[in-house]
Amino acid sequence: MADLKTTPAKTPPREEVKPKKLRPVRRSLWMAIGLLAGFVIYAYGFQVVNVNLDTIGDPVRQGRFANIIRALGSPDLLTYETVATNVDIDFAMPCPADGFTAAASEGGAATISIDPPCADSRGIVTVSGEGFGSNEPINIFFVPPNGIELRVAQVRTNADGVFSTEAQLPNRPDEQVQTIRAKTRERVGSIFNPVYVPTGQTNSETGEEIVLRSPRWSANAEATWRGIIQTIFLALLATTVGTIIAMPLSFLAARNLMSDVRIPVLNVGLAIVALPVGAVLGYAAASGGGGIVDRLPGSALLLGAVTMVLVWLGFRALRFAVPLPDTERPRWLRVGAGLAAAAAFLLASQSAVRFMEIGGAQAASVLGPLAFLGTFVQRLGEIMALVFGVLAGLAAAVALAIFASKLAYAIAKNVGPGMNQVLSVVAVGLAGAAIAVGIGQAIAWMYQIIDTTATVVIPAAIGAVLGVGLGVWGAMRGQLGAGLGIYYIFRTFFNTLRSIEALILALVFVVWVGLGAFAGTLALALHTIAANAKLYSEQVESISSGPLEAVRATGATRLQTVIYAVVPQIVAPFIAFTMYRWDINVRMSTIIGFVGGGGIGLILQQNINQLNYRGAAAQILAIAIVVAAMDYVSSRLRERYV
Amino acid sequence: MTMLRVENLTKVYDDGTVALKDVSFEVPEGQFLAVIGLSGSGKSTLLRCINRLIDPTEGRILWKGEDITAANHEDLRNIRRRIGMVFQNFNLVHRSKVITNVLAGRLGYTSPALSVVNRFSRKDREQAMVSLERVGLAEKANNRSEELSGGQQQRVGIARAMVQDPEMILADEPVASLDPVLAHSIMQYLEAINHDDGVTVLCSLHFLDLVHRYGQRVIALNEGRKVFEGLPSEIDDEMFKEIYGREAERVG
Numbered sequence: 005m006a007d008l009k010t011t012p013a014k015t016p017p018r019e020e021v022k023p024k025k026l027r028p029v030r031r032s033l034w035m036a037i038g039l040l041a042g043f044v045i046y047a048y049g050f051q052v053v054n055v056n057l058d059t060i061g062d063p064v065r066q067g068r069f070a071n072i073i074r075a076l077g078s079p080d081l082l083t084y085e086t087v088a089t090n091v092d093i094d095f096a097m098p099c100p101a102d103g104f105t106a107a108a109s110e111g112g113a114a115t116i117s118i119d120p121p122c123a124d125s126r127g128i129v130t131v132s133g134e135g136f137g138s139n140e141p142i143n144i145f146f147v148p149p150n151g152i153e154l155r156v157a158q159v160r161t162n163a164d165g166v167f168s169t170e171a172q173l174p175n176r177p178d179e180q181v182q183t184i185r186a187k188t189r190e191r192v193g194s195i196f197n198p199v200y201v202p203t204g205q206t207n208s209e210t211g212e213e214i215v216l217r218s219p220r221w222s223a224n225a226e227a228t229w230r231g232i233i234q235t236i237f238l239a240l241l242a243t244t245v246g247t248i249i250a251m252p253l254s255f256l257a258a259r260n261l262m263s264d265v266r267i268p269v270l271n272v273g274l275a276i277v278a279l280p281v282g283a284v285l286g287y288a289a290a291s292g293g294g295g296i297v298d299r300l301p302g303s304a305l306l307l308g309a310v311t312m313v314l315v316w317l318g319f320r321a322l323r324f325a326v327p328l329p330d331t332e333r334p335r336w337l338r339v340g341a342g343l344a345a346a347a348a349f350l351l352a353s354q355s356a357v358r359f360m361e362i363g364g365a366q367a368a369s370v371l372g373p374l375a376f377l378g379t380f381v382q383r384l385g386e387i388m389a390l391v392f393g394v395l396a397g398l399a400a401a402v403a404l405a406i407f408a409s410k411l412a413y414a415i416a417k418n419v420g421p422g423m424n425q426v427l428s429v430v431a432v433g434l435a436g437a438a439i440a441v442g443i444g445q446a447i448a449w450m451y452q453i454i455d456t457t458a459t460v461v462i463p464a465a466i467g468a469v470l471g472v473g474l475g476v477w478g479a480m481r482g483q484l485g486a487g488l489g490i491y492y493i494f495r496t497f498f499n500t501l502r503s504i505e506a507l508i509l510a511l512v513f514v515v516w517v518g519l520g521a522f523a524g525t526l527a528l529a530l531h532t533i534a535a536n537a538k539l540y541s542e543q544v545e546s547i548s549s550g551p552l553e554a555v556r557a558t559g560a561t562r563l564q565t566v567i568y569a570v571v572p573q574i575v576a577p578f579i580a581f582t583m584y585r586w587d588i589n590v591r592m593s594t595i596i597g598f599v600g601g602g603g604i605g606l607i608l609q610q611n612i613n614q615l616n617y618r619g620a621a622a623q624i625l626a627i628a629i630v631v632a633a634m635d636y637v638s639s640r641l642r643e644r645y646v
Numbered sequence: 647m648t649m650l651r652v653e654n655l656t657k658v659y660d661d662g663t664v665a666l667k668d669v670s671f672e673v674p675e676g677q678f679l680a681v682i683g684l685s686g687s688g689k690s691t692l693l694r695c696i697n698r699l700i701d702p703t704e705g706r707i708l709w710k711g712e713d714i715t716a717a718n719h720e721d722l723r724n725i726r727r728r729i730g731m732v733f734q735n736f737n738l739v740h741r742s743k744v745i746t747n748v749l750a751g752r753l754g755y756t757s758p759a760l761s762v763v764n765r766f767s768r769k770d771r772e773q774a775m776v777s778l779e780r781v782g783l784a785e786k787a788n789n790r791s792e793e794l795s796g797g798q799q800q801r802v803g804i805a806r807a808m809v810q811d812p813e814m815i816l817a818d819e820p821v822a823s824l825d826p827v828l829a830h831s832i833m834q835y836l837e838a839i840n841h842d843d844g845v846t847v848l849c850s851l852h853f854l855d856l857v858h859r860y861g862q863r864v865i866a867l868n869e870g871r872k873v874f875e876g877l878p879s880e881i882d883d884e885m886f887k888e889i890y891g892r893e894a895e896r897v898g
């Protein structure tokens with residue numbers, strides 16, 4: 005092969021940039037200053053965070069700490085039934101004139117004795133016993149003839165099963181012989197060998213006797229279970245919603261996709277003016293469609309059928325509007341079919357929403373224990389109804405903006421360049437006015453200003469002037485870097501939103517929608533949107549640009565380029581990041597309850613506030629297990645997909 | 647008939663690099679034009695200006711009488727879909743199937759709405775299979791592209807350009823990352839497309855022997871200026887030094 009050995013002709017020799025060398029003395033000086041600065045910084049840090057070793061060493065505080073640690077070792081999870089063993093001995097109050105000798109106590113191997121054997125009201129006696137289990141807690145009762153036990157002392161046996169304690173008796177003199185009782189309680193059943201204890205009470209409905217399992221889950225354990233389930237689903241919902249919204253938006257925040265989007269000035273101006281018009285039209289159309297559907301009788305069956313027919317019609321119209329490339333069809337027919345399809349889908353979604361609301365409620369009433377499925381459908385319907393107007397507005401805004409852009413191309417083709425520039429300046433001026441009025445309205449809402457001069461006229465004027473300025477500048481260059489503009493807007497938005505911790509968002513939502521897991525879900529979802537959009541867009545930015553340029557070169561539109569060149573490259577990392585986010589959200593949702601966001605954190609906080617450390621221990625344990633499991637699962641799944 | 651006419655083309659990158667300076671030339675329909683020059687001389691920039699992957703700073707590019715530089719993005723779509731492009735690094739979407747990569751060549755003819763649901767017409771699919779067969783890779787249609795060797799990937803790249811039904815192909819150093827034997831086989835596909843289908847080809851090349859073997863005409867760039875235009879056989883030692891610089895040595 006005729007190969008080339010090429011030495012480029014005029015490459016200037018590279019200058020090596022050498023780091024400036026400091027003289028040793030100055031280096032030492034700088035070092036000393038650095039050390040001194042470090043000393044001051046850490047000293048100040050100690051002061052502001054109150055590093056106080058006294059409190060760590062304080063025996064009382066150490067005792068509390070030990071209690072918490074011990075409580076962690078025995079979380080409140082199980083409730084045991086107990087059986088009581090009574091050891092009774094006769095007792096006289098007041099002392100009869102002829103004295104009193106008790107018969108020996110009864111109750112198996114254990115015996116108790118009283119010294120003295122009788123006493124006056126409020127007298128003090130010594131109760132001793134032997135033959136009990138070792139280290140057993142014992143309650144001493146005074147039992148008057150009516151049989152109601154009055155506790156007079158609490159004691160624990162020693163290792164030999166012996167105890168002795170003083171007890172002050174109550175004021176219950178009686179002619180009859182009374183009783184002093186030592187009662188021991190013993191747990192029955194064990195985890196591997198549970199027993200069923202009849203309670204003596206009957207169920208008022210079935211008339212059957214209530215039998216309790218021992219041991220069984222404690223109320224705290226059940227609350228923990230409900231809390232952790234709530235927490236997991238809170239995280240799941242927040243992750244899902246956040247991800248669904250973040251994915252499309254992340255493309256707008258990816259520099260490599262946006263930086264070369266330059267749009268002729270006229271298109272930008274007309275599109276911006278079209279956006280709010282489209283939004284209003286779409287919203288109005290949605291509510292109008294809702295009105296039509298509301299006239300229909302509220303029968304789930306009918307609504308379901310109507311929805312299906314409309315969807316079918318919509319798809320037929322859509323197929324007609326967007327034929328396969330081989331078929332030729334006049335443009336106006338296609339546009340008409342497209343509009344018809346949009347209308348059909350609009351009505352279909354409205355009737356679907358109504359269908360879900362009505363049908364869900366009906367289903368819930370007949371499904372019995374599965375009623376939550378019906379309720380879910382109903383709630384989804386309600387959510388869709390809520391989101392629908394917004395979505396329709398958004399879709400119409402985008403559609404109209406695209407149309408405006410096409411219109412701008414058509415105009416540019418048909419008028420001279422000078423005229424085009426004039427129109428561009430006018431359009432951008434209008435757009436500036438529209439944006440400024442929007443901002444003015446936001447400010448008016450925020451500060452509750454009602455003066456329309458200040459919120460409409462002045463902003464419109466300022467916006468128009470700025471717009472015209474931008475328009476003139478743009479018209480001279482022909483195109484505006486609209487892509488970069490959008491990129492910066494979204495980047496800034498996401499960065500700002502991301503810097504607000506989910507916990508703080510939760511506080512805001514608690515104020516808005518009230519205490520509970522719903523507030524937590526909204527807060528986490530919002531945070532997820534921002535955090536994931538950032539991660540996703542960075543992923544999009546790191547794809548290899550070669551395929552992108554190759555697909556672009558085939559004449560693909562921007563949307564097609566994204567679908568065919570970007571999406572295949574990011575599926576795997578997107579899955580990984582979503583798993584990762586779910587993992588983080590589970591962690592987050594465990595503590596979001598501390599500020600009222602529901603889930604297990606709420607229960608944990610209540611237990612800690614009530615100093616119920618054994619109860620809290622159960623929640624801490626549950627959190628640890630779930631977080632560790634999630635960690636494991638997500639890392640395994642990530643390995644699998646990436 | 648003139649297929650492509652480049653008039654006073656200048657490209658200055660945002661950082662001030664002048665990649666092309668006042669370049670003008672014409673390409674008649676059906677010609678195989680080789681573009682040569684040192685690394686950094688502006689070959690890639692030139693080819694990318696032609697289908698506006700890069701926006702030129704000054705000058706005009708007329709393609710079949712249509713001004714590409716003035717085209718709006720709807721016109722551009724119609725122009726680009728008839729100009730195939732082949733890249734040094736193949737630029738396949740690795741994670742996608744071979745057939746999907748080839749079908750991407752039909753995107754310029756496909757409605758974006760259909761692309762959202764990943765639909766191509768039956769005719770497109772058949773055409774994609776035909777061109778895969780033509781480059782001898784029909785049986786790899788359902789493999790992931792990353793599973794192919796470099797030479798195979800470039801053949802997929804050529805198939806992708808072919809399904810565009812192009813009237814012109816821009817090939818940016820299509821064989822620079824392949825070994826010499828493979829290089830010839832890839833160049834032969836381009837030659838066949840040029841010869842059998844009458845497709846105009848603009849191909850930048852590194853090796854002079856490839857230029858002699860495949861090029862019908864040559865333009866040479868040096869630091870963004872056109873320093874030579876003529877037949878491959880006209881590149882003598884003096885011309886060679888002009889193109890590649892005084893210190894360059896001709897090997898072989």
Ligand SMILES: Nc1ncnc2c1ncn2[C@@H]1O[C@H](COP(=O)(O)OP(=O)(O)OP(=O)(O)O)[C@@H](O)[C@H]1O
Pocket residue numbers: 659660661663664665683684685686687688689690691692
């Ligand atoms: N995106 C860019 N921004 C700034 N300068 C660029 C950019 N792309 C290329 N250049 C510069 O423009 C000049 C021409 O580059 P170009 O890639 O067109 O050369 P080439 O002839 O294709 O080189 P090679 O043979 O190495 O591919 C080079 O100096 C290069 O550094």
Ligand SMILES: [Mg+2]
Pocket residue numbers: 689690691818819
């Ligand atoms: Mg190059």
